[in-house]
Structure formats: structure tokens, C-alpha cells
Amino acid sequence: MELLRPPAHRGPLIAAGAVVLATGILLSQLRLEDPVGDGVHLLYAALAAALIGGLGMQARAEPAGPAAYQSVLLVTGLVLLAVVLARLADVLGAGDAGYPAGAIVWTSLVFAAVAIVPALRARSAICGFLAALAAVVAVLNAVEWLFDPGTGTPFRALLAVMALGLVLLSLVLRGGRYRGSVLLVDLAGLLILALGVSFVGVLGLAGIVGVAGFERDPTGTGWELILLVAACGLIAFGAVDRQPGPAVIGVAVLAVFVVLTVVTADGSESLLYWPILLLLLGGGVMAAGLRPREALPPEPRAYPSGERPLASRTDADETVVAVRVED
DSSP: OGGGSOOGGGHHHHHHHHHHHHHHHHHHHHHTTTTSOHHHHHHHHHHHHHHHHHHHHHSOOBTTBOOHHHHHHHHHHHHHHHHHHHHHHHHTTTGGGTOOHHHHHHHHHHHHHHHHHHHHHSOOHHHHHHHHHHHHHHHHHHHHHHHOOSSSHHHHHHHHHHHHHHHHHHHHHTTTOHHHHHHHHHHHHHHHHHHHHHTTHHHHHHHHTTOTTOOOOOOOHHHHHHHHHHHHHHHHHHHHHTOHHHHHHHHHHHHHHHHHHHHHHTTOOSOTTHHHHHHHHHHHHHHHHTSOOOOOOOOOOOOOTTOOOGGGOOTTSOOOOOOOOOO
16 A cells, blocks of 8 residues: 555655546547447546545545645546546446436436545645535436426525525635635535526527527526526635635626626616616715724723733733631
């Protein structure tokens, strides 16, 4: 096992080689689709995934989390694991049916179960992000597989609920795993962004520029409110914690909100209702921040030396207590 423990000074070199090797495997999978059988593709991809993932798990972890080269090894191993699971689904016949929702469910669950191991043992935030993303994909496809809703409303509701759950989970992880909590907020923002884009999509973008025959899902005020609140929350989080990821995603969600509200207005030139509400809300918040300030009270007088109360003294202060001994 010591041979599978990358030395720290050679870690970047090993990680770079692993990325190149994984790229070659991906190209081989795509270019040799017909000449080579699915079983052969599955075998060599599984060996490479086990080797690279094992190197990442055997690397000596640092107190603050995995080193950069260890994260590269872990993520590269997980990418190859996704290829292995896709090939395994092919061997089991899922590829012939166009990868139905059931096949995506079990492959996503296996991926999430494997990715959560380095997330916990190696304290890898990016592996936790990938595990959460795989779990989201599994839940969405499970609903499609079991219920076949035929409409996008249940999936949008799931996206909103899962985004809220990820935010709450990030609060739990904020103290001990700060980087992981930020990535969970990023994932929550991406889910809200997907929710908003689901009302538009590629055909929706074509419809906005005037393509004839386009039919768009109606956007309710509740969905627009979710987009607005989420966008403001992401931007505020990014500003307070100085994290660019949530802020950028929040700006993207805000842009989708603007697009949807403009399309919903259907050419209306009125300020009702979102424009006037946002103008009043924004102006009110700015006025609250710029309101006249009251002068602060003077600072309390300092205690003279030797007159501080016992409650305000530290262990370094000498405390003299007079006692009287009574027989």
C-alpha cells in the first residue's frame, strides 16, 4: 500500500499524469465505440478509476483539508467512475433503451455513495459537491421513473425544496467544513437557476427574440418571487463572505428573473406590478441605510488601577482577598 501513497513532493506530477491518462481513456471510449466491446471498455476504465481514486485516498491528508493534487486525483477518479457506471449500464442493456430514468437513478446513487467516502474521510469539499449533485439527479429521475408526471411543475417544486435543504445543510457544515458549505450554497444556486431556465430553455430563448410558433410554460408570481429572493440571497452571501461563486450565480438567477418577468408582461408598458414593487423596496432599503445617525454615547470611564470589580479581572491580575480567622 505504500506504493499507492503519493509522495507530497511528487503529488502534482502524479496528478497531472492522471488527468492526461483519464483524458486518453475518455477519447478511447468515444473513438472506439464500435470496434471494442462494452465489456473491454468497462474493464480498463474500472482499473484506471480504481488506481487513480486509490492514489487520491492514500495521499496524506493535511489538517486544513486535501492538498490540490489530492483533490485532482479524487475528482479524476470520480469522473472515470461515471464512465464505468455508464459502461456497466450499457452491459446490462440500458444503453439500448436510451438510458431510461431507472438506470440513471441507480447509477447516480452508486456514484453518490462512492463520492461521499472521500468527502468524509479526506474532507474533500468538491467530492461532497459531486455527491450532492448525483443525489439531486437521482431524486429527479426517481420521480420521473416512478410517477411520470408529464409536466415540469413537480420537478420545479423538487428543485426549490432541495435548494432549501442544501442551504440548511450548509449552515450545519459552516463551522467545521466552511469550503464544503460554500459549495453547497453554489449547488443550491444552480438548482434555482435550473428552475428559472426550465421556464425558458433553448426554445424559450428563441421565442424571446421572436421565433414564431413558440409556446412557453406560464410563469406564476410565486416562481418569480422564489427566483428574486434566491438571487438576492446568493448575492448577499457572496458579498458578506467574499465568495465569487454564489454572487455570480445570483446575478445569473436575477437575469433569468428579469427575462421571465418581461416575457410575462407580454408587451405591457405599465409599472405594475414587479417594477413598482422593486422600486419601492430598493428605495426603502437605501433610505433606511442613509437615515440620519445619532451621536454615540461617550465611552464609560475606565476603572482606576486596583478598583476594577472581580468579574472584570483576568487570571493574570493579582487578586488579594482579606479574610478573618475565627476559632
